[in-house]
Amino acid sequence: MKKLYHLFVTSYKLQRLHRFLLSAFCFLFSSFSALAQMVEATVTDVVFSCPGIVVVTYDLALCGPIGSTVNITFSYSPDKCTWNPAPGATGAVGLQGSGNNKKITWNAAAYSAAFGKLYFKVEYPANPNPNPVPVLINGVKWCPVNLNFGGWFCENPWDYGGLYQWGRVADGHECREITTLTTNTLSPTDQPGHSRFILAPDDPFDWLESPDDFHLNSDENNPIKTANDPCPDGWRVPTRTELASLGVPVTNQTLVTKVWTTQNGINGFLCTDNSSGNSLFLPAAGYRYCTNGTRNYIGVRGYYWSSTPASAKAYGIGFLSAPLFDVGSDNNRAYGFSVRCVSEN
Secondary structure (H helix, E strand, O other): OOOOOOEOOOOOEOOOOOEEEEOOOOOEEEEOEOOHHHEEEEEEEEEEEOOOEEEEEEEEEEOOOOOOEEEEEEEEEOOOOOOEEOOOOEEOOEEEOOEEEEEEEEEOHHHOOOEEEEEEEEEOOOOOOOOOOOEEEOOEEEOOOOEOHHHOEOOOOOOOOOOEOOOOOOOOOOOOOOOOOEEOOOEOOOOOOOOOEEOOOOOOOOOEOOOOOOOOOOOOOOOOOOOOOOOOOOEEOOOHHHHHOOOOOOOOOOOEEEEEEEEOOEEEEEEEEOOOOOEEEEEOOEEEOOOOOOEEOOOOEEEEEEEEEEOOEEEEEEEEOOOOEEEEEEEOOOOEEEOOOEEOO
């Protein structure tokens, strides 16, 4: 067995393709992600020390429903071809959630192993909220929770959920936990075919090369859901009129009363139908900026898309602590906003 030496890896991120790092001392370390849009891993340190102890330190970010895990397996091969789980490996091996400074330690010399591999496999649980019960507020049937990553509904009313670009399907770009997977290339088609958040630093600030006003429905008064609507079957993105039915402006509280409050420690507006007493909580989930992909005002402001275009922009609700709560038209389509679906039935 050749001696193993000390090696640092300052940054090593999973991409859509296999990526490899080969040391000069006959130890192969590689990372792979079958669904890179769901996982971001950064190897921060790899230490090789005599008599063949390997210590891998890494950070892991996951995007998905609460309780999402990823299967971490440390494997070895005597011939670079046949990979087997490394016996005796200790630390963060197996089903793991997000976290920093996770470690795997393995005695490679004990098994005469010259090659090693770290393998990431996504394993998500079943949809935690497949059939939410609509809440009737001022004549509109609202979903009681935000739309999450992957077009799944959040589990709780106070969960922030995903941040979607206007008129874009649930393809991974909406993941709020992973912020480094971005691209400056505008999409030539309605469905980009990748999971990166598309940056749009120039006017008209749209993620599409050729803006399309009819991404989500064909008629404000008679909305027909399109293939680009990220809401699941039986649901769609609300129109401008439906958003306004929540009681805009806030001073008009004849039909709907809105109160800035907290649920489970999360700030947001509670909208209550004054006739039925039904209520709807909209968490202040913040938004994602279109020029650099940063997230802003989480817990302070809320922004929710409508399906209605507004010239080169789109209508949406914007709010912060009372009394500001309004439907505005000055929203760049490449922004990442929350989505609160309405029932089609």
